[in-house]
Amino acid sequence: MGWVLIAVVIVVVIAIAVLKLSQKRGIQQTEYPYKKLDVLFTPAERSFLGVLNQAVGENAQIFGKVRVADVITPKKGMPRSDWQRAFNKISSKHFDFLLCDKSDLSVLCAIELNDNSHNSKSRKNRDVFLESACRSANVPLIQVSAKATYTIGEVQQSIAPYMPNSQLQAAKQDSIDSPNEQQARVIEKLCPKCSSIMVKKTAKKGKNVGKEFWACSAFPKCRHIEPINA
DSSP states (O other), rough: HHHHHHHHHHHHHHHHHHHHHHHHHHHOOOOOOHHHHOOSSSSSHHHHHHHHHHHHSSEEEEEEEEEEEGGGOTTTTTTTHHHHHHHHHHHHHEEEEEETTTTTEEEEEEEEEEOOGGGGGHHHHHHHHHHHHHHHOOOOOEEEEOOOOOOHHHHHHGGGGGGGGGHHHHHHHHHHOOOOHHHHHEEEOOOOOOOOOOEEEEEOTTTTTTTTTEEEEETTTOOOOOETOO
C-alpha cells in the first residue's frame, strides 16, 4: 500500500512539472498583438521635411526620428548608477531630424520642430534638458517653430554654420538675393500627405466654380486638395 501511495505522489509531481513547463513554453511563444502605424511623420513634420530636403540639397544626409541615445551617451568615469540614470534620461527620447555628413555619416546637427505641444510644462522641461544634454556633448541643436509656410533661404541660414562649405556658400547667397529672388524661393504650402509643393488652382466646374483651391503638384500620384483658407 505504501508503494502505491509513493507512486501516486511521483505521478502527481511529474504531472505538475509537465504542466508548469508547458505553461512556461506557452508564455514564451505568445505573439503579442501589434499594428503598423500609418505614417512616420506628422503632417507638420512632413511639410518641414520637404523644405529641409531642398535646403540641404546633396550636401548632407537627413535622418528622421533618431533616438537621442544613438547620438550622444553619458561620459565614462562616473559611478555605474549615475551613468545608468543619465542614460535612462535619453534612452526614450528622439530627435525629429538629424543631419549627417554624407562622406562618413558623422553628425552635423540635430533639428527639433516645435509645435503647440511644446508649450506644456512637461514638454518645456524635456526641451530644456535636451538642450543641456546636446550642449554638453557638443551637438548643435536647432529649434524650429512649426508653421504653415517656410522659406528655403531661412532654413538654409539656420543650418549653414554646420554644413559643408559648398552648402554654406549657397546659404550665404540666399542672404544677398534680391527680394524678388527670395520670394521665388518661398514654399507657400506643402502637401501634408506627400510633402510635394501645393499649387493654387481655380475650380472650372461644380458648385465652387471660379474659386481658388490648393492642389498637390504631384497629381495624379497624389490627389490631395484643400480650400485656399485652410
